[in-house]
Amino acid sequence: AQSVAQPEDQVNVAEGNPLTVKCTYSVSGNPYLFWYVQYPNRGLQFLLKYITGDNLVKGSYGFEAEFNKSQTSFHLKKPSALVSDSALYFCAVRASGYSTLTFGKGTMLLVSP
């Protein structure tokens, strides 16, 4: 079985400040972890993924995420938020050997000017 939790429905941050969107997961075996972003009435855009290797993963638009095996977390971070980062963010997990992704419920990020 595999599951993902995004504990915050919404995250508010001021432009220029660092942002963190939290994600924890549960899988049997090694996890494949993903972050996607969705703008209103659009499909999901892939941001970054962790499969193996370095725990710090860098992705699109200046985003990065840190894989922490002991805390079963994969939080999304950005050093300096932009108003244009405001969107819905999804974390997803797949256990190695599984065919399908399980998504979290999403976290709305609002960046104020």
Place this chain on the structure above:
Amino acid sequence: DGGITQSPKYLFRKEGQNVTLSCEQNLNHDAMYWYRQDPGQGLRLIYYSQIVNDFQKGDIAEGYSVSREKKESFPLTVTSAQKNPTAFYLCASGGGDDTQYFGPGTRLTVL
């Protein structure tokens, strides 16, 4: 949204009517997926296909049907048996890099 197209963008269905949502990809991906998105519920998997002429049920397959006759195409039919079909439907495809890539979505509304 890459090389995945979905049509139509908006679709209206009357009660008791079947409708078919189109999904086409030119990424040469073997796997294709259909998800349903409802506010506050994230994405839920309806059906997926890992190879032509084969598909599996996801978590919420009741009231839906699919076919995979061509590698590029994975249409989803929402049947009259689906009691609450109003939602945003997303198609995705996946290749050898372990990543799923999504289309722009179809918003289905029941009148």
